[in-house]
Amino acid sequence: MIKGLLALVAVSALLLTTHGDATAQKAAGTPLLSGPLAKLDIKPAQIEKAKGKPQGTLTVGMHFALDPGWLDPLEHITAVTMQMYDYFVHDALIKGMPNGEFVYGLAEQAELAADFRQAAFRLRPGLKFHDGHPLTTTDVKWTYENFKGAYTKLFKDKLEHIQVVDDRTIVFHFKEPFVEFMDLYNGSVTGIGWIVPKHYYEKVGRDGFKARPIGAGPYKLVSQEAGVQMTFEANEDYWRRVPATQTIVVKGIRDLAARMAGLQTGELDLAFGMTGKLLPRLMADKNLRWDPNFTGPWWLMFPGYNEPDSPFRDKRVRQAVSLAINRQFLVKQETQDIGKAWGNWIGPENRDALKGDKDAPVPEYNVEKAKQLLAQAGFPNGVEFEWYVAFPPYFDMGERILTDLRAVGIRGKVQVLEGPAFRAKIGQGRKGYPSNKTIVQNIDPRSGGAKANLGVYAVCGSPSSFVCEPQIEALWTKHQASVDPLERERLVKAIQRALLDGYHFIPIYLNPFVHAVGPRVLPDGEGFHRYWDTLHAPYPWPWEVWEVKANR
């Protein structure tokens, strides 16, 4: 519920007008930039008084092997999993927090020029890395310049130069309007916003940093066994608050049954990825509590749909696929009725997303109509396709959807791929699937607003494009050229509408990525749901707020 409210607030969020806002400047302090400014909706940091010493140990079961590379923001990948580790060790100038999508972090003031060619930040006074070394704008500049992550080219291409005004003030100058800068720099999406200590990185090098990173975040990494376990200790000097938990141990536990057993024996206090066959057992266990943790909707795509040999070239066939799916039944079978049938393929927390229960209603389930459409499209005896590529490890869900499709005469086989192999294929977009008779199941709780998903999946130029339509391309080009936030929002919504109307993407249901906690997690009762309040957070950060009972 709280997430939903925050989402509504965030919809009207970041960049609303290009007119100057003297009041906002005054409140934030001395102006950093001259000239008109874009209005920013950045919430103030919630600085909390110390409530005593950190206590207890929180043991977390991650659902795959741990990568020490996740501790190095300079090589940030786009996957949200890595952000979980950012929130332990590092800190960003602005970042998503429970009180907003954009919240002041290391910066106490930020400004963006109305023409989107300059962005300025002022750091808080007295910031320090874990080793006590001061965090200054030199580190901010160095991090930007040495970033090698997924969006490097964009950041390098846009940048003209970085001006370090003093130890606390920095100005980024761009060659052309960089409308998305604040979106991409806010700690999520790209990772470039997490500040790396220059002095330490240069001293220990790339491997040394991954093995033993330091940052300015609420937790210090004290030990790790690559792939197996990471142990973090509270940074009691953290500027925002003293972390409540003394030690957080993260273990990579791939097997669902093992995570379940760990929760039941008390060896784990928090486990991720509990949706699946053991969910009824989890829900029945009186010692355990769970949070639905809605991430994003499942959806289907048709790679190569616009090729002549594709049965999905005809919109009526794609519509028949949508009509054949009994979403309510799927929700019940797959999620014990926790999930929500949904009418959009982009999650409701994303800014500018059409809401899948209001703006884009849940698609109809109508077997007879699906059969009629197939007949009208020239397939009175149904359609054969090659592969239904299920999202690993949700192969049962794939089989259930295929059963629905078979009921209207759309017949294919489930393709079972390991997670990394699936990601390798989907990363190539339509080129990852040689056959034009394929349906791909996907989910992508990507932050950065609805436009982030559109830019990846629905435009011709993306390396992961699944849709290339002149109408959508024209809208996207207009969007990219616009510096008017309202126009951009309208265009983003129009593109979503076009994709849904054309049945290019078939939304299914909003997925609960269930997390479970054991009895040691505080507060007792239902208050623990507050840990999942941060928008766009498939994992329950920030970590400094987590409370557990003291060690016995």
Next chain:
Amino acid sequence: MRKYILVRAFYSVITLWLLVSIVFAMVRLTGDPVKMKGEVGADATYLQRIRHDWGLDQPVYRQYANYIGNLLRGDFGHSFEKSLPVRTIYFERLPNSLKLGFAAFVISIVLGVPLGMLSALKVNSWWDNVGKMIALLGLSMPGFFVGMVLMIIFGIELGWLPVLGKGSSTFAWSNPSTWVPFWFRDWPHLVLPAFALGWYFSGAMLRITRSGMLDVLGSDYIKLVRLKGVPERMVVAKHALKNSMIPVLTFAGLNLLIMVNVAVVIEVIFNWPGVGQLLYDGLSNRDFPMVQGVVLMSGLMIVVLNFTIDVLYGYVDPRIRLSR
């Protein structure tokens, strides 16, 4: 003898070279690891940087030359997936695998050998039937099933034993003070995975001990000893046991290597941080350096074991070294 050892050593080196070369080629047939790392939406420049960092932008022959050159310097390369040197990660995990492997090995011997002997000595009796039943269960109940059952009974229901991981003890090569305590701490963590792993091998051990013992007990020299009136206890202990143990020990040695290197399923179920999981992760993520490194080290262990056995055979039986 010296020439014999040198020839065996040469063969061992050739075997290892063939192994690393075949694995080098095979992993490259599994696909492009850069695409796996790339994630959805990653642009071509980013992918190209990763390809360059991993050395995959070079021709294969140059990749091979670099790989062999680095191996000769003891450098196994950098893990694509875990971002650190393979050697560091492997040797961090190896003590855990050795600990689990040795414990499972002991369980397989303690269960399998005495029961196998008993079956052979009381052949076709009630004892033999029990032994055969245990061997059948050992071989037919997969480790993951035994592991899950043990986990539910002793971990969840009774709450006697932990079910996840190896505990807090760590073997640090750089810290000698951890070398001894590591083997003797956190035994409760070891019990369930070691039993689940050793259980399968105990069935196999029981079968091979039983058949070895039966062969020996039916041999002419045992008949002669019995005709001489030697007490049955002495026949078994002094004459039959030693000879029947030769195939058992050879088999046990190989079992130990398997338990140390490829206990993947048990490691996954109990979240035991061994080298088996490394290999599995490496294969699923197209982590070429990791797969190459783990296979090389497993191969090295087998080659060294075989070399040692060959040398010992040659030492104890001159006919072997003279015939080669």
